[in-house]
Amino acid sequence: MxxxxxxxxxxxxxxxxxxxxxxxxxxxxxxxxxxxxxxxxxxxxxxxxxxxxxxxxxxxxxxxxxxxxxxxxxxxxxxxxxxxxxxxxxxxxxxxxxxxxxxxxxxxxxxxxxxxxxxxxxxxxxxxxxxxxxxKSINLKLDHYLFDFAQILLNTITAKDNYTGEHSKRVTSYCRLFAKFLELDDISTDNLLKAASFHDVGKIGIPDSVLLKEGKLTDEEYDTIKLHPVIAANIFSVSDIFKDIVPIIKHHHERYDGNGYPDKLKGENIEYLARVLSLCDSFDAIVSRRSYKDERSIQSALEEIKRCSGTQFDPNLADKFIVSVNNNINDIQSIIDNNG
Ligand SMILES: [Fe+2]
Ligand SMILES: [Fe+2]
Incomplete structure (x- = not known):
């Protein structure tokens, strides 16, 4: 052949x-x-x-x-x-x-x-x-082009908001380690990593005055930021190629107790990989320094995750995440130090 x-x-x-x-x-x-x-x-x-x-x-x-x-x-x-x-x-x-x-x-x-x-x-x-x-080879090329397009969107946001680009890289790296710990199969791992890379692409639709604001957001501004998972889901619904990653991206801010957004999904109604991504995403938010908050240590972030286990996070996955981070502490530190 x-x-x-x-x-x-x-x-x-x-x-x-x-x-x-x-x-x-x-x-x-x-x-x-x-x-x-x-x-x-x-x-x-x-x-x-x-x-x-x-x-x-x-x-x-x-x-x-x-x-x-x-x-x-x-x-x-x-x-x-x-x-x-x-x-x-x-x-x-x-x-x-x-x-x-x-x-x-x-x-x-x-x-x-x-x-x-x-x-x-x-x-x-x-x-x-x-x-x-x-x-098959035409479809593979098409897949490639569409993911290049998603990367261009991410680069576009990163050009004005460097944090989103670096945060997405780090979250993808934490997801890679956690997927290995959870022994996810190849397809689930691939979907998780793609969703992690592009989970905040919807921020492209958020006005700069809100996205780049230094300091705490007003309630109204926070409501605007909360639109980003739906904006991303709409962007990615252009093609069936993204159909497995759309629910992960759309629901990365749902909470296990049903008080998250955009759909207030509860417990196992939230896609499993969205619950996995939510842990990695929140972990990075806690250990990162922002204009309105200082960075926290890895152990302090894990305490916070433990405290929010069962309310914000799937308790079973939260326990596993804590073990996984402790098992990979050197890799995690190097992801934080090297921005991905
Ligand atoms: Fe997000
Ligand atoms: Fe995020």
């Missing part, structure tokens, strides 16, 4: 109990320049498919102890991309249309048919995979 999504030689795996038939098919496909691996039983074939990327799977429908449709079901759990051709010896032993659709089986080959039909199926399989990879 080459990098430009054009497949010259497909990697094909065949599973069939009928060794002779499998050898015939394998030789024909090799003649067309494809790389072929053959397996007489499904268990080791599935292990091989997990370990190495294949383009096309040819699997016999009727096998023991596991039938081809069950094999496909297992393969689809970890590989949604592979092009699957189900094979059968007899016309009357074909899988149902429902089975074909449910398991995303793209083609069916009757072994009594001419082999040139199989070659045509393999060629359309290769075209299908090439298209799929092209679409």
């Amino acid at each position: 080459s990098n430009d999504e054009t497949i010259k030689n497909a990697k094909i795996l065949i599973i069939d109990e009928d060794v002779n038939m499998m050898e015939i098919i394998s030789e024909i496909l090799k003649g067309y320049g494809h790389t072929v691996s053959t397996f007489t039983e499904p268990v080791s074939a599935i292990e091989e498919l997990k370990a190495n990327k294949y383009d096309i799977l040819l699997v016999n429908y009727l096998m023991s102890p596991v039938n081809g449709d069950r094999v496909v079901e297992l393969v689809r759990e970890f590989d949604k991309e592979i092009y699957i051709i189900l094979m059968s010896m007899h016309k009357d032993l074909t899988p149902s249309i429902e089975t074909m659709q449910t398991l995303d089986i793209q083609a069916y080959f009757e072994k009594s048919s001419r082999f040139d039909q199989l070659i045509i199926m393999i060629q359309s399989g290769i075209k299908y995979i090439e298209q799929l990879r092209k679409v």
Whole structure:
């Protein structure tokens, strides 16, 4: 497989109990320049498919102890991309249309048919995979552009309010450490870190007279600042690409007791990752110096978090956060000292 999504030689795996038939098919496909691996039983074939990327799977429908449709079901759990051709010896032993659709089986080959039909199926399989990879790479580029756009927004606010940029970097670093401590999976970690980077982007919609004000804010000004999570949620609802991070950003100022904003969500109704972000965000606010308050030590910040556990913060997560900070005290200090 080459990098430009054009497949010259497909990697094909065949599973069939009928060794002779499998050898015939394998030789024909090799003649067309494809790389072929053959397996007489499904268990080791599935292990091989997990370990190495294949383009096309040819699997016999009727096998023991596991039938081809069950094999496909297992393969689809970890590989949604592979092009699957189900094979059968007899016309009357074909899988149902429902089975074909449910398991995303793209083609069916009757072994009594001419082999040139199989070659045509393999060629359309290769075209299908090439298209799929092209679409995937276009989407990846689009994802990239949109996150660049979000970064431009953050840089724009940072240009006038340096604190927001540095604070976002530090919060993202605390989130990275806390995600590791919580053993979050890769997707949740990625969503958390993106949300952390951009959680205060909504401040772009706050007038400078309020955003940059030195000293304490009036109640009215504070109400204006409180709009920033909704402004960010509106900005990021331009694309589905942000759909998993919007609820985290929108609710990073909700409180566990339901007295937060903007939606006064309570307890576990607040998205889990928003509760995680809220701890990291508040921790940074406490240890940072602002025009209206002095910075506080890490231990003093942890005491404050303990005091607000169950009211502002999810008590279970607050306990874990305190342990996580104490376990990573040197890293946390260096994030504070180096601004991220
Ligand atoms: Fe915020
Ligand atoms: Fe923040």
